Amino acid sequence: DAGVTQSPTHLIKTRGQQVTLRCSPKSGHDTVSWYQQALGQGPQFIFQYYEEEERQRGNFPDRFSGHQFPNYSSELNVNALLLGDSALYLCASRSIAGGADATQYFGPGTRLLVL
Amino acid sequence: LAKTTQPISMDSYEGQEVNITCSHNNIATNDYITWYQQFPSQGPRFIIQGYKTKVTNEVASLFIPADRKSSTLSLPRVSLSDTAVYYCLVGDRGANTDKLIFGTGTRLQVFP
Numbered sequence: 001d002a003g004v005t006q007s008p009t010h011l012i013k014t015r016g017q018q019v020t021l022r023c024s025p026k027s028g029h030d031t032v033s034w035y036q037q038a039l040g041q042g043p044q045f046i047f048q049y050y051e052e053e054e055r056q057r058g059n060f061p062d063r064f065s066g067h068q069f070p071n072y073s074s075e076l077n078v079n080a081l082l083l084g085d086s087a088l089y090l091c092a093s094r095s096i097a098g099g100a101d102a103t104q105y106f107g108p109g110t111r112l113l114v115l
Numbered sequence: 116l117a118k119t120t121q122p123i124s125m126d127s128y129e130g131q132e133v134n135i136t137c138s139h140n141n142i143a144t145n146d147y148i149t150w151y152q153q154f155p156s157q158g159p160r161f162i163i164q165g166y167k168t169k170v171t172n173e174v175a176s177l178f179i180p181a182d183r184k185s186s187t188l189s190l191p192r193v194s195l196s197d198t199a200v201y202y203c204l205v206g207d208r209g210a211n212t213d214k215l216i217f218g219t220g221t222r223l224q225v226f227p
Contacts, residue, residue, distance in 0.1 A: 004158070033214075033215075035215075040219075041219060042202060042217030042218055042219055042220055043159065043215070043217045044217070045214045045215060045216070048214070056214055058214065088156065090158050090159070091158075092158075092215075103149070103161050103164060104161075104215060105161065106151075106158030106159045106160070107158050108157055108158050109156065109157065109158050111156065
């Protein structure tokens with residue numbers, strides 16, 4: 001049973017560029033959330049996707065956008081990259097049905113470096 | 116969502132039991148307590164979750180007193196591979212909200 005997968009593992013961009021990160025949820029999961037983790041800090045919630053719609057959003061500017069596909073996979077897009085966007089980007093998934101398996105499972109992350 | 120407070124760091128030696136306490140004074144009635152472990156440059160890994168009293172799995176135990184204003188993660192006989200950051204979170208598991216609020220966590224260093 002594959003867990004949450006993310007691609008690419010590492011990425012280097014320059015200021016002003018745009019980036020797209022990808023996530024495939026754990027088998028059986030239908031909701032995906034994205035987090036940003038700066039060095040030495042805990043992960044910060046960006047947004048959640050369910051049924052191909054953004055359901056919740058954290059305190060992030062509109063430069064951060066996303067998409068969820070019919071197969072539940074998701075993309076995170078960041079426009080007009082800033083140096084401060086350098087971070088580990090984490091994807092987490094769970095089943096919206098909740099209950100005993102409401103726990104979120106995280107992927108390995110994508111390390112983004114903005115120069 | 117309730118805020119949590121944990122020690123910034125802890126040191127231990129291999130074979131010892133480690134107890135990490137988390138304070139969550141404003142925990143709500145529907146909130147569960149969840150602990151995650153994170154190694155450098157990896158995603159957080161679920162360890163254990165509980166609501167009250169004691170929960171035990173193959174990795175750890177979670178002790179929650181009756182007032183639920185704190186909780187203690189207990190790692191029996193730690194090894195070098197348990198060196199990681201441990202996060203305590205509280206939230207309403209049944210609210211279908213995925214907004215987990217992580218603090219800075221507790222950095223556990225295990226020495227040989």
